[in-house]
Amino acid sequence: MQESIKENLWVIQQRMAEACQRSGRSISHVRLIGVTKTVSSESIREGVEAGVGILGENYVQEAMKKMELLKDLPLEWHFIGHLQSNKARFAAGIFQLIHTLDRLSLARELNKAARRLDRKIAVLLQVNVGDESSKSGVQPHELTTLHREVSRMEGLHVQGLMTLPPYREDPEEVRPFFQRMRELLDGIRDRSQNPEDLKELSMGMSHDFQVAIEEGATLIRVGTALFGVRPLKTP
């Protein structure tokens, strides 16, 4: 039998609280993002009524459609997918946080869009912490350079780091990658003039978010555990 989204959310919140307790962290420092790629606006509504306040979308066009359908709801929208440079100007205007800034050319596009919109765009730098060819993100040794360049861009506001670590059946085996992200964040903080601005670590998904929280995640991105298994294709 299909669990309801409300029940799923309750279970996730319990696990978030337990992970915080185990690691001596405050639950107020960990925010849940409901990942809604391919999820219908009806199901999203159910999630929002149950208490989900931030949505994470992977595709700009899909997100724009849902924003229109859900515009009556007080929601924060985050972009968590791979962002093509030609979509940067659309994304810049509609998301409160872009998690996946992974290259300088994209930073330049976003910065241009920010100027046009006359606002700052909040971004996270995506790190390919497992050095996997299938995944986006800078390699850990390239992070300092990307951070330095992006920090100079007037229109962008770097708030932290994001990663999609390698998948492991046993989430304990993902822990070293989360630890590495924490170290990388500390590293760019040490070199930053505004270290207090660098506070977000977006990491942890349905099967490993508890470990991610124990290692310092501030934003966890949960899809399947909340909305159920996704169909393979966008409806």
Ligand SMILES: *Cc1c(COP(=O)(O)O)cnc(C)c1O
């Ligand atoms: C789909 C997706 C998630 C959520 O994955 P689940 O395993 O369904 O929780 C998180 N982050 C990103 C970037 C995703 O694309």
